[in-house]
Amino acid sequence: MQEPIILTVTDSNGCVAVDSLALSNFTGISDKGKEISAQVIHDRTQGILNVVINDFSNENYVVALYNSLGQPVYQKINSEKNFVIPVNNFSRGIYFLTVNTGNKERTFVQKLAIE
Numbered sequence: 001m002q003e004p005i006i007l008t009v010t011d012s013n014g015c016v017a018v019d020s021l022a023l024s025n026f027t028g029i030s031d032k033g034k035e036i037s038a039q040v041i042h043d044r045t046q047g048i049l050n051v052v053i054n055d056f057s058n059e060n061y062v063v064a065l066y067n068s069l070g071q072p073v074y075q076k077i078n079s080e081k082n083f084v085i086p087v088n089n090f091s092r093g094i095y096f097l098t099v100n101t102g103n104k105e106r107t108f109v110q111k112l113a114i115e
Helices: none
Strands: 005-010 016-021 038-043 048-053 061-067 072-078 082-086 093-101 107-114
Touching: 038 107, 048 061, 048 093, 061 082
Parallel strands: none
Antiparallel strands: 005 016, 038 048, 048 082, 061 072, 061 093, 093 107
8 A cells, every 4th residue: 555645725714624545556457558659840931740650550540630619620541650731821820730540549639839
């Protein structure tokens, strides 16, 4: 058994509350390996995103780019590990790039600012 975790909270009136949590042996399934490792390089002069997936599987990837409202502005199924997404015609703003395996078991998400 591990040492208990003790939390002490004092409010603005000086009242104190103390609580503790003790963890014992437990089992479970690790989520390790559930993420895709990728690198995104925004080439502003060319108006493109260079995406490099650092993954050893031979799976197809579902690549999508969403605007800040959650609307898809780009989607493609890709088996390549290195690819380019043209963004020169996109409005300025915040976008989210997602890369999923075809069965969505593993995911990569990155927030991007297009200026």
